[in-house]
Every structure is written in structure tokens, then in C-alpha cells.
Amino acid sequence: MRQLRASDLRGAAALATQGTLGAARMAEGVHRAVHRSMGLAGGAEPGRTGGITGAVYGAVHGVTRLVGAGVQVGLRALEPFLGREPPESPEREALVAALNGVMGDRLAVDGNPLATPLSLRLRGGKPLDPAALPFGASGHILLLAHGLCMNDLQWRRAGHDHGEALAATLGCTPVYLRYNSGLHTWENGRALAEALESLVARWPVPVERLDLLGHSMGGLVLRSALQYGSQAGHAWRARVGHTVFLGTPHHGAPLERAGNWADVLIGSNPWSRPFARLAQLRSSGITDLRFGHVQEGDGQGRARFRAGRDARLALPLPGDVHCHAVAATLAGARSPRAQRMLGDGLVTPPSALGHHTDPARRLHFAAADTLVVHGAGHLDLLSDARVTRQLRQWLRVAPRPAP
DSSP states (O other), rough: OOOOHHHHHHHHHHHHHHHHHHHHHHHHHHHHHHHTTTTTOOSSSOOOOOHOOOOOOHHHHHHHHHHHHHHHHEEEEEEGOSSSSSOOOOOHHHHHHHHHHHHHHHHHHHHHHHHHHHHHOGGOOOOOOGGGGGOOOSEEEEEEEEOEEETTTEETTTTEEEHHHHHHOOOOOEEEEOTTTTTTTTHHHHHHHHHHHHHHHHHOHHHHHHHHEEEEEEHHHHHHHHHHHHTTTOGGGGEEEEEEEEEETTTHHHHHHHHHHHHHHHHHTTTTGGGHHTTOOHHHHHHHHHTTTOTTTTTTTOOTTTTOOOOOOOOOOOOSSSSEEEESSSOSSSSHHHHHHHTTTSOOHHHHHHOSSSTTTOOOOGGGOOOEETEEEEEEEEGGGHHHHHHHHHHHHHOOOOO
């Protein structure tokens, strides 16, 4: 409890209110399904009941909202008297990051204080102020973007941090991105592009080189930022040398596609349809992983939880950036079939390496710019010594345009 902030209480209370309303909606949905099987009329809205039953559920919704609003007012008034905010802790930040990954889009829309704003950080999670860097700034910046349900502190795994290791080897200054991974990848990409433009303008020494390193969803956010930065004519884009993707689902992740089929199957039965709300708690960021969305137009005009084909807009790798891809597979043997079936537990090597049957969607990484790590899982990419060695080898070379 010492790690919690006063605003966390308001955030938790808001979630409790939303959870109560959601449970009431599901109960009413089941009630409506029973009425329907008996030939009884429903309410004015789909999934709602009518008559006395509808009035009771309406009262439950109204009272819950009223109580929730009152609790928010009371907690907000108490915040100034609850003492100084405790410092960040890895435990709290990990919990908040996971919550944002699962339902961060809803948190942002509701104005919940638990929603994570996009920010740039130093090692250890300290907010970055370019004008007051606690150590000598380098003209070579390395930006690290974490994955779904994670945060910047989780680049440290098993006592290792790629940012620290590369700083020691290359003399670069690592800068860590923290963002709400429940938002659409393109929303975070656009915000990151703006943040990098401000960073380069305010950096205490001229920025000569900017390298990007993304893990999992972080790689999609980087691709999105590169695209938006180019479209906006941002100054930082011309300084990008290398971009490395670690286990990035460029063409989607099987687990999210499985989740989409769960939506379809649950929603196909009138008795189970009310419970589809549970499966559809998945955030916009998670559903973007179905096919690897990176642009605002990807999947535009289509309901997020409806089954459908890959309708992404083709987006090749940027020709002015030297791009590299690392994939992992739990398979120990160098078996292509085992690689495809197992992957790293979340992402398959073909997706991580940009392979696709459609030439327009295929990402053309040169063979020398790819690495497949055997006997490793998705999170092992953050600490595996083979990955560290390859990163050093790639990034110590002066950047050149990709072929």
C-alpha cells in the first residue's frame, strides 16, 4: 500500500464503478436472452430488458453511476491531505503498465488517473529533462521502446539492460520510452514522433545520430513514428541511422487472432453473447496485434472484434534507415516447421522477420540484418547474450541506407 499514490485510489474506484456497470449489463443481457426464448418483448435498445425488469436494471445503472461520481468527488477533495506522493516502484509501475496494456484505451477515454501518458525517461525511470541531464549527453541517442503491458523499467531483465550495455560499448545516451500500450499503435507512433521532434530540438548538444530499438509492440510503434515523422517533415527523421526490431509482430500475433475467433464463437450463441463483453475487454493496442497495424488507416471502418481479413495499408521499411530484425523460437533444433509452430510463445519468426505471401506487405530485411535466436522465449530477447552481441555488431557500424 505504501507504493500507491492518492490518485490510484480514484483510478481504482473508477474501475470498480465500471466493473459494476459491466456486470449489470451482462446480467441484463442474460435476462434478455431468457425473455427472448420465451417470446417476451425486450427493451428499446438491443440487449436491454423491458417492463419492470428493465426499470430495475435502469435503477441499478443510475445508482451505480451516482455513487461512483460521489466517490470521485470525495477522493479528489482528500488528495491534498494524503501526504506526499511516494516515489515510483517497479512493482507499482509493472501493475499499471499491465493494466494499461489490457484496457488503456478505456482508461484514457474515461480520464482515469491510472492511464499512462507517453513520456521519455532516463535509466531507472526518471523523467527526462534534456536541459538538466545528470551526466554528459552524447550526440548519439539510442531510443528504446518497450512492448505490450510493459514499461521502460522492464528493459532490465536478469540483471541486464540493452540500453546500458550499448551505452558502455558505443558511448550513446539511452533514452527510454514509456507509453500506454492499450492505445492504438498509430496513436502512440504519432505521439512519439512529436516527442522526438521536441527531444532533438532541446538536446544539450547537436544530435548527430538517433538509433531506435523496439521490443515486441514497441517495434510497431517505432515503424509508425518513422512514418508520421516523415509525413510531418520532422528534423529527427534525418538523424535516424539504425532501427532494430526484437520479436516485433510485423504481421500479427497468433494469440490475438485466436482471441478474435473467441469473440466470434461466443457472440454466435444468444445465450453466451452477453459474455462476449468479457472477451472484448481487450484494448485497441491488443487488437492491433491481430495483423500488425501501424497506420491510422489500417482496419479503418471495421469493427475491432469482427472477424475479417488483413486489410492493412502496405508500409515498406523506410529506405533511408538501416533496419534489422531479431526473432526468437522456443525450438532448439533448426527446424523451419518447429520455428513456425512454436515461435517465441507469442510471435512467430516469419512475422518477426517480416515474411509475407503478399509481396506488397513483405518487409525486405537483408539476410545479414536478421537473427533467429533458438531456445529462447519472447522476453528472453531482453537479456539473451546472443542478442546483445548482435546488437553491438550492428550498431557499432556507421549507419547506411538499407538496400
